[in-house]
Amino acid sequence: MDFAFDNSFHDRMEGFYAPAEAAKPSAPKLLIFNHPLAERLGIDVPGAGDAQLAAIFSGEEMPGGANPLALAYAGHQFGHFSPQLGDGRALLLGEIVAPDGARFDIQLKGSGPTAFSRNGDGKAAIGPVLREFLVSEAMAAMGVPTTRALAAVATGDRVQRERAHPGAVLTRVASSHIRVGTFQFFAAHFGAEHVAQLSDYAVRRHFPGLAADRNPHLALLDRVIGLQCELIAQWLGIGFIHGVMNTDNVAISGETIDYGPCAFMDRFAVNTVFSSIDANGRYSYGRQPQIMHWNMARFAEALLPAIHAVDPADVETAKAMVEAVPDRFRDIWHARMRAKLGLEEAGEGDGELIDDLFDQLERNSVDFTQFFRALAMLLRGDGAMLAGLLPDPDAMAPWVADWWAALERETIAPLERADAMDAVNPRYIPRNHMVEAALAQAEEGDLAPWLELLEVVRNPYADRAEWSDYAVPGPADAEPYRTFCGT
Secondary structure (H helix, E strand, O other): EEEOOOHHHHHHHHOOOOOOOOOOOOOOOOEOOOOOHHHOOOOOOOOOOOOHHHHHHOOOOOOOOOEEEEEOOOEEEEEEEOOOOOOOOEEEEEEOOOOOOOOEEEEEEEEEOOOOOOOOOEEEEHHHHHHHHHHHHHHHOOOOOOOOEEEEEEEEEEEEEOOOEEEEEEEEOOOOOOOOHHHHHHHHHHHHHHHHHHHHHHHHOOOHHHOOOOOHHHHHHHHHHHHHHHHHHHHHHEEOOOOOOOOOHHHHOOOOOOOOEEEOOEEOOOOOOOEEEOOOOOOOOHHHHHHHHHHHHHHHHHHHHHEEEEEHHHHHHHHHHHHHHHHHHHHHHHHEEEEOOOOOOOOOHHHHHHHHHHHHHHHHEEHHHHHHHHHHHHHHOOOOOHHHHOOOOOOOHHHHHHHHHHHHHOOOOHHHHHOOOOOOOOOOOHHHHHHHHHHHHHHOEEEEEEEEEEHOOOOOOOHHHHHHHHOOOOOOOOOOOOOOOOO
16 A cells, blocks of 8 residues: 655655654554545545555554654653653654645554663553544544544554553654654754754745745744644633643644643633643643743744854844743633634723633633533523533623623624534533543443544534533542543
8 A cells, every 4th residue: 555655854854863663563453544534635545445454554564655763852841851752652654745735744653662762662552542533533623733643553462551451553643743842852962053954844844934034943933832822722712631741742833742641621620630640730721821831932942043043133032932922822812712702802801801700610610611602502592501500590690791791892693693602612522531431441342432422522513412411521529530641
């Protein structure tokens, strides 16, 4: 089976990666293949059976034109710099140019050790593979920039973590796998020339319009900051908590990458954290904007040698860009929240309305996702859904009155406004208790619950009576939910 590979990173960036090979699985079996994504990529698979797809997307066979490699990168992990990380369990097969001209990496994740594995086995268990498939598809359906999952294949092998699990390989699709940590690696080890080479490549690949800029490296910093501000605002708007916002998990393309200990919030609490290794809440829900700012400062530091080489005066401009991140983010965040609240235009007092809303949601332990759908129902004249979310029907009455007052400054019909709100506020997210239940059954060999949940989260804005259970949060008295990296 041949892909139309055009492997620019392999061909132009020698020294920025290590050649690698996949470990041979003992008995690969296709769990799921993402046919709509394959069509988007221009991959022709109608003649391929499950066995051939399993062989290709487990690493048992290399597709024609592949140049398998593992990318080098460093990263700040929980604030501490690790000078060498790299793809320890991932294999970049190559790049595909889709029919519309967009370029995508095709990468196997969990295919075995590489030069960067640091004594790890390089494998993945079925749970983390299916979690990433499910959550990345949910994010894509909600319009959040994200890597995608093309295939999941069981390997037939056991992977030892806290106990033995069935092994699996995920095929991940991304605009690229260039990270903030990639720049940090070459800044730390090689200096300005390599950083400039990487920056030039990133500009040509992702933002060709910046190539003619007086200082393309400075322009790259500005563009990546903008994309990260947009991305984190989208995360916050759907209650998503990444869980491990290390600089090696920040893609310069602005896509969500590396779904390890991620999860979605049910009842709102600003300090919600799910990751079992985040004891101090560094990557909690409410801290994600500050961490994004911190990460962008590290990106700027890595780019500074290249920026300085073009024009030393631009270093001060780069510093100013980083200092301006909180204000830049706030404007984007408020615009996103206005859309969620049905407001089309900015108005005086929007910031206070939004801040007060989050105080009220936490005080009343309100389900974050369903609250915004309940507001839309209120616009349709039905307050039952909102009342059902609150400990007392009038618990948020003062805030609701302020919201109504904000709506009245615009002349949009209530039903039109409600429909617009439903178009940006999901009805269904991957509820944590349902994800865990589906993964547990999948590990036992029953994929049906996981496949049904996948169908639901791929249609997050549809309101179907038969899916009502999927909109319900987990029990309020359940044990605190914890997620794990899966490595």
